[in-house]
Amino acid sequence: MSMTGNLFRRRAPAKLLTLLVTLAVVGAIVVGCATPAQPRGWSGVAITDGDVYFGSMNGQMVGLHSAAGTQLWSPFTLEPIKSTGGFGCAPASTTVAIYGTPAAAGDLVYVAGYDGQVYAVNSSKGVLRWVYPRQRPTTPQPVVGGLVTALGKVFFGLDSGSVYSLDAETGDLEWQFPTGDKVWSTPTIDSGTLYIGSFDKKLYALNAADGTKKWEFPTGGAIVSTPTVANGIVYFGSFDRQFYAVNAAGGSLKWKSPAGAGRWFWAQSSVYKGVVYAPNLDGKLYLLDAGNGNEIGALDLGSSIASAPVLVGSSVIVATENGKIYTIDTATYEKRQLADIKQLANLDLLIYSPLSAADGVIYVHAQTKSKGSLVYALNAQTGAAIWRYPKQ
């Protein structure tokens, strides 16, 4: 045998190995550096009659006693999605992400999944009462916004672009209203009118009883934030970085913020004593005069604000993405750090979920970057942790 042949034979396995390793490394860099994130969810905490409910990041609705944070019943699991395609490499089923905050009324708690199904669960036993649609659609349309109950109905928006109204007792469809694009906004009901934003850049006012349109208001960008209604004015921010005040009666513009914000208005605003507290993804909480939109100030909280603030007494409590919770004195507009969830949990936690509060207690649902989440009950005055779920 020639020497060249021997040389090649000796080097061939090494060459092949180098080639395979190179391919694997390049493949890992190209594919692994950025893969689409799996939907994980960021449900807020609903409070009613001494109990709290939230959608966990493993596709379950959890019911807790608000005083101690102990479970009311075994968490209710939304039907997992069976995997298709991927030559069987994908897991057999995946949990359903829950983005919208559940809603409670009477003896039922309502929760919606990213698979487009809405579940009504008995609030004292955690047992399913009904599900809508009755069968999971072949092409599910996600629910990203929260649910709202009023007038014996459950209202929500769908990724397909429609707003739905279901009978709260039976889950039967009462009406649906199509917008021009996805609906990720949570509806707001006030005096029989439903207000909701759409990705089609419009805010809609619908008759909550029958879904007929009262008016629509166009903006320059998509609307994800939940509208806030106070004193006959609808307040909301848009992706065009402007904040709007629109007359609830006819949908005419009352004012538009004179200067645009740095990024999108994502979270719902709060209105208290003539001042609008509008959080923005640029990390600032904009303080606007509710009457004319003039900027009173902008509090820089140092990190993106995707979580809706909450009013506790005369304070506005707001959480930033990096886990810090601030209390804003509505008399002086001074901010004070109330808590740091990362320090409390000693975990790298993020806050996207809206805050909720009752009886001087704030409820925060924070999530880790990889998987899992925690709910904290904090004293609204001191920021001290009352309990956390899960305990460990």
Next chain:
Amino acid sequence: MDIGPIWNLVALGPVVNVLIMLTHYLFSSFGLAIIALTIIVNLALYPLTRQQLRSTQAMQALQPKLAELQKKYARDRQRLGQEQMKLYRESGMSPAGCLVPMVVQMPVWIALYQAIIRVLAVSPEDFLGLSPFLYSWPVLYSVLPLGNRFLGLDLATGNNFFLAILVGGSMWVQQKMTTPPTTDPRQAAQARMMLWMMPLMFGFFTLSFPSGLALFWVTSTVIRILLQYFTSGWGTLLPARAVQVQARDQKYKKRLQESSSKADIESPDKRKG
């Protein structure tokens, strides 16, 4: 040192914004924007790509001569290195000629890939995470969110067998064009494995990843096929060309065997032994 923010500032951010802006000017079609940006990036990188293709071609042409040198100086590695460098100099090429353009291009491709993932905003988390990348150009705020439909495809979802075949098929063609024919059974087996591995791998990715990425892969591959064609023709894709190159290889192999026998007789080491 965390390079993430620097990468986002200099690579990912610009590509994300240009991609969204192109969508606005291309009839709000994100599919057209992906195709357009892939073409633009390929044109911008054309000098490097051409250099890489030519270097690869030249390196393939030098293989018989390099094999001769390896044979001749098998027991003197230092001399072998010197002679190889001399051969590269005389041929007017650098051994790094194939590698450098590829290394320079790689970050651009990774940025384009990541930008498509970001802009597609498959999940609400992805969409929320897009906000920090956006420049303060008003056009970016009016066009978002982007429509995901293109030629009947949902660019944000995967599991499309037609696209998987298209991605795999186009990659096979490109791979076939660049695979040098060989008469050595081991090299032939290695080449066969390479010919099928990449197309199958990316065909599989297409089923699991959003179709927008598959569109990017198909466009890139088609452009590479065209560039390859204008640089070195159809290569071994056409059977006639493959036969021609194999004949050339046989000729070199014969020469090599002749020189090998001669060297075995005249080798001073052998005489000593």
